[in-house]
Amino acid sequence: MPIGLQAPPSLGVPGKKRWAMVIDLRRCIGCMACVCADKAEFDVPLGVWRTVVKVKNTGAFPNTKRHFMPRLCNHCDNPPCVRNCPTEATYKHEDGFVLQRYERCIACRTCIAACPYNARHVLPNNRDHVKIGGVVDKCTFCNHRVEKGLVPACVQTCLGRSRIFGDLNDPNSEVSRLVATHSTVVLKPGKGTQPQVYYIKPDRGLTEQAYSEPVSYAAKADARAFYRHNRSSKFFSGVL
């Protein structure tokens, strides 16, 4: 078992479940329904996301293409966030979920820094409906739904059936079949996190470790706004 976890990885362990997601990028149309479903399911506040669909434009007119890249917590088998949490607030569930104990989290944000996938955020204190605040939150693979035999909200709502969820340890599950029969990739495999979100047919530019300056006007404007916002120029940086 990798050090610092509370449950050993269950991938390939007989009699155990290993929940995973396959995202077929050939089917994603960038409708953002998954983002909305997730926002609705968890009352996710403005400015933070449990899941996003990244949009990237490539090429030059008239040979252009728009790529969509759904992103969420990868529920890694060797999650650095779990290892680095000082209070064991974030932990590895025996079925593969990486979950958060809100009552234990101190919001030191070490897990946010540790996550290679930018899948974590801080919940503000002043929320309307859900009273959980001042702690770090993340995608849970909708474990509350999965335990009742349902699929995650983003999978339920995906118009193109781009997101497919299931038990990788079950050879008859759709995710097992897709992973076995298609060429899939995971994000940042070099980080050793053993992520469990598999992508089918991503464009090379979306997943490879290649740095390029933002090119399009929109991307440049995004980059400027992002760096301006994240320069840590404010005291008590307003994480809440």
Added chain:
Amino acid sequence: MFEYMSLNIAPWGYEITIYFFLIGMAAMTFVYASAPAVYGNLFGGAARSAMEPFQTTGMILSLILLLICGPLLIADLGQPGRFLYPILYFHWTSPLSWGSLFLPLFGLCIVGYLFALATKRTSWLKPIGILGSLLALAMPLYTGLDLMVQQARELWSNPTIPVLFVILSVSSGTALVAVVLRISGKMTEQAVELLHWFLYLAVAVTFALFLAEWVVLNYGSAEKQQIWSIINSEYGWEYWGLTFLIGIVAPLILVAIPKLGRNANLLTLAAVLSAVGAYSFRAVLIYAGQLGQLYY
């Protein structure tokens, strides 16, 4: 929803940088203040003669810095009321848990040392000083480790970071001691010699580590190249101006020239400049390290 905007915000800001700076300063101040008891016979007895008058003042300063650091760190948490949780739910793989444990122990050593000084229990000074010095070393070391273990951040995931933070704490601690000794008129020749030696070592090693960082970022992976670009575009002044020119090159020139470096005023100036560099170097590493993200 384009390439950058849906990134969740940078987790660590000014509070963490100031905390890292002050805790390093407190640690090195403790080492200087406890030097007469711990390292009295080293450097030809210079530590004893130079730092004897500084013991109580140094310990009080170290305690004051610690009393600023603790609340600053707690206030930075999203749940300040749970500040004891890293000790209560201790997670041995997290450097932050170790830091939370060492921080109050370091405070206890300072109080214990002051108590021993006040009650003239001289036999207590050496053991408390040794234990406190080890905990003082742990302070900048754990802050560096806190960054080093973040395998996702290539600027941080680097074994030189804890070493760099220890060295930067030597610079900032030396600056505080030099300023206090200068103001109080206790800057003796031995004190100048001792501080000059430590500052020279600290700035020279910082210079070497700065160059190493520069080479690694330029010859490194795509993410490192991205961070290099971010450092130059977003933190150019802080990195090249405040850190390199003001914080490393200027004090290095001052301490490297024997006549200048052994002048009490110029030595104090060099120490203060190196402390400025120690702060801005940490600040750039912490902020820029969080911004390097590919695939987004």
